[in-house]
Amino acid sequence: MEKVLWGILGAARVNERLLPAIVNSPFGELVAIGSRRQNAAAECLEKYQPALVGNVQTFNSLDEVINHPDIDAIYIPLSNEEHTEPALKAINNKKHVLIEKPITLHSKEVELIQEAADKNHVKVMEGFMYVFHPQFDRINEIISSGLLGDVQYVHSMFSFPIQPARFYxxxxxxxxxxxxxxxxxPYAIHTIRQCFDQNPLSVVATSHLNDHGADLTTSGMIDFGLNRRAQFDISFECVxxxxxxxxxxxxxxxCHTVWQHENDEAQLTLTTDADGSKNERIEKANHFTLEIDHFNQCIINNTVPKLSLGDALWNTKVLEAIQASIKTKAWVNF
Known part of the structure; x- marks a missing residue:
């Protein structure tokens, strides 16, 4: 069986979930990990896949992975603001790229990534793993079936109390x-956008900022027109x-839990005028594994990824507009 040969840029904590997904995929194989921090790549491999020590190369740089002649695809879980430059380097080196959300901080950079991907004939996808869980397929099925009628309002809530170890x-x-x-x-906005059949018209938001100018909590509204709207609440200060x-x-x-653990059944609660309220249990699944398998098969079979760069562009545009609204304290139009 043909396999996609992978490299990873960075020793981020998310590798705890993605690294095994790459290693265990029947369609992929991990070749190398690179980090700019001395010995961090080796430590990452030792921590998350000790059985592969000696079989997977580790480097103290990113470029050695990007330029590696045997690597087909690269996963980028670097800090939010660091995705664009290595992504473009990898794409221009004819590598397929899976970029952890957010794909970039600027919509113009998403356009540059799209142009480079088209020019080099490679697959590029933003890493929203949750859309690969079967519960998301069921959500789409319910929306498409008409059971809810016309979708008029969505409320998305993502939060966790940040601990000192995560103050970076x-x-x-x-x-x-x-x-x-x-x-x-990015999750809050992406889940909202999947529920409507058009792009938003305007957004407004307010935040609690810390001394660094980082938002600890942000809440806001999105107007989709025709009396369709959404509210989002994201926080590092809430349960x-x-x-x-x-x-x-x-x-x-x-949808009670979007970041569904692989050992837990998902639960949806559907309430209609005709049938009242009913809970649905969705089979257990590892959305990280499903995401990697999907991207591998897109590369092998030359098919289109489930998440397009057009989708990534609009998610970035909305996040940019929210950021602008926080600063201006006013509605921002697209």
Whole structure:
């Protein structure tokens, strides 16, 4: 069986989930990890896949992975503000690229990535793993079925109380990729956008900023026109939540946990005028594994990824507009 040969840029904590997904995929194989921190790549491999020590190369730089002649695809889990330059280097080196959310902090950079991907005929996808869980397929099925009627309102809520060990997420301003907006905000906006059949018209938001100018909490509204709207709440100061609720003219649907653990069944609650409230259990699944398998198969079979760069562009545009609204304290139009 043909396999995609992978490299990883950075020793980020998310490798705890993605590294095994790459290693265990029947369609992929891990070749190398690189980090700019001395010995960090080797330590990452030792921590998350000790059985592969000696079989996977580790480097104290990113470029050695990007330029590696045997690597087909690269995963980029670097800090929010650091994605664009290595992504473009990898793409221009004919590598397929999976970029952890947010794909970039600027929509113009998404356009540069799209241009480079088209020119070099490679696959590029933003890493929203949750859309590969079967519960998301069921959510789409319910929306498409008309059980909810016309979707009119969505409320998305993502939060967790940040601990001192994670303060590196809030040690710089929003403009430089710090804070909740660029960390968990991409999920809040992406889940909302999947519920509507058009792009938003305007947004407004307000935040609680720390001394670095990073948002600890941000709340806001998105106007989709035709009396369709959404509200989002993201926070590093609130109890853990990763959920959203969809309200239509005939019913509502609650997704209780978006970041679903592989050992837990997912639960959706569907409420309609006709049938009342019913809970649905969704089979257990590892959305990280499903994401990697999907991207591998797109590369092998030359098919289009489930998440397009057009989708990534609009998610970035909305996050940019929210950032602008926080600064101006006013509605921002697209």
């Amino acid at each position: 997420r809030i040690d710089r301003s929003i403009e430089n990729g710090g804070g909740a907006l660029w960390d968990i905000g 853990r939540r990763s959920q959203f609720e969809i309200f239509g003219s005939k019913g509502k649907l609650m």
